[in-house]
Amino acid sequence: xxxxxxxxxxxxxxxxxxxxxxxxxxxxxxxxxxxxxxxxxxxxxxxxxxxxxxxxxxxxxxxxxxxxxxxxxxxxxxxxxxxxxxxxxxxxxxxxxxxxxxxxxxxxxxxxxxxxxxxxxxxxxxxxxxxxxxxxxxxxxxxxxxxxxxxxxxxxxxxxxxxxxxxxxxxxxxxxxxxxxxxxxxxxxxxxxxxxxxxxxxxxxxxxxxxxxxxxxxxxxxxxxxxxxxxxxx
Ligand code: 5RP
Numbered sequence: 001x002x003x004x005x006x007x008x009x010x011x012x013x014x015x016x017x018x019x020x021x022x023x024x025x026x027x028x029x030x031x032x033x034x035x036x037x038x039x040x041x042x043x044x045x046x047x048x049x050x051x052x053x054x055x056x057x058x059x060x061x062x063x064x065x066x067x068x069x070x071x072x073x074x075x076x077x078x079x080x081x082x083x084x085x086x087x088x089x090x091x092x093x094x095x096x097x098x099x100x101x102x103x104x105x106x107x108x109x110x111x112x113x114x115x116x117x118x119x120x121x122x123x124x125x126x127x128x129x130x131x132x133x134x135x136x137x138x139x140x141x142x143x144x145x146x147x148x149x150x151x152x153x154x155x156x157x158x159x160x161x162x163x164x165x166x167x168x169x170x171x172x173x174x175x176x177x178x179x180x181x182x183x184x185x186x187x188x189x190x191x192x193x194x195x196x197x198x199x200x201x202x203x204x205x206x207x208x209x210x211x212x213x214x215x216x217x218x219x220x221x222x223x224x225x226x227x228x229x230x231x232x233x234x
Contacts, residue, residue, distance in 0.1 A: 005035075007121035007222035008085075012036035014220045014227045015083050015119045021049050024076045026109040027063060028084020029056040029102035032119050036083050041066025051076060055084070055109050056102040057177050073109055082113035086120050087132045087210070089219050093118065093232035094193045098135030098210030101167070101176050107208055115217045122223040129193055133165070133184035135210040136200060143181050146205030150185060153199050159187050180207050 001009070012035040019025065019040070027037055037059060044050065044067055053073045054060040063070055073079075084106055088096040095118060097103050110116045138146040147164055154162045167174040167182040174182055190196055190211075197211040219230040 003224070004121055004123070007224070008032045008035045008119075009039070010227050011119040011121060011220045011222035012039050014222070014229070015117050016040065016043065018081055018083070018115070018117050019043070019048070019050065023050050023080040025050050025052045026073075026079045026082030026084070026113050027052050027054045027059050028082065028106055028110075029054075029059050030085040030100040032085035032121070033059060033083065034062060036119060037062050037066065037068070041068055044068050053079070053109060055105040056100070073112060077112040079109070079113040080115070082110045082116045083119060084110060084116065086118050086124055086212075088126045088129050089118055089120060089124055089216070090126055090129050090193075091233045092193070092214075093216040093219055093230070094129060094214065095212040095216060096129050096132050096134055096210050097212055098137070098182070099132070101135070101174060101182055103135055103210045104137050104176065104178055104180075104208040107212065110212070110215055116215050118216045118219045120219060120221055122221060125221055128189040129211070130187045130190035133163070133186045135167070136183045136185055137176055137178070137180045137207040137209070138183060138205050139207060140179075140181055141205070143205065146203065147183055149203045149205065150183060150200070153203065154185065154187065157196060157199065158191075162186055162188070178207070
């Protein structure tokens with residue numbers, strides 16, 4: 001295991017302390033969430049009783065293979081707790097998510113949870129969101145027109161003519177678990193996160209974007225020097 005992987009497991013192990021018997025849990029997606037699911041699976045094997053819902057097909061498969069009980073979100077909501085990774089987190093604990101493409105299901109699941117705990121290694125901690133390209137999930141129909149709306153919004157908000165790239169995987173456009181496409185939008189430093197989030201949400205053709213505003217209760221941040229639980233400064 002390399003250093004970054006070890007930090008992911010360290011954050012995931014700390015987040016397990018938030019889990020209590022009988023809880024209804026939301027499982028995030030990505031490699032840090034996968035580490036959490038692995039450790040949760042060990043607890044379940046030792047007798048922990050929880051029921052979970054997953055934010056992607058990958059994590060559903062992983063949780064199932066580890067013997068973790070799963071149910072649809074609609075049968076479980078409201079959830080007691082969701083645990084998920086992030087691509088960036090700022091001091092307000094606003095997040096960029098969706099590097100793995102699961103942003104829409106993550107937002108639906110996490111908005112249905114009483115508490116969201118974010119787990120991350122130190123690379124994800126930033127002063128300002130926006131260096132990581134913001135994923136925006138769009139319907140396939142006429143998606144270049146949706147791209148045009150995103151570009152106009154970026155210009156109107158003063159970010160200029162930003163790079164907006166259709167995500168590809170294995171030489172073809174990447175499809176989300178919902179059958180949609182993703183545009184990765186490099187805004188640079190995002191100066192007003194809630195305003196941009198609201199504007200993107202209103203665009204025709206946009207299904208969801210990866211700005212998670214005011215949702216996280218705490219960030220479990222693993223650094224080389226140790227693991228810290230960070231509360232939002234709002
Ligand atoms: C997936 C996500 C992930 O949480 C995010 O991309 C972080 O992934 P990783 O833990 O692999 O760095 O939002 O849609």
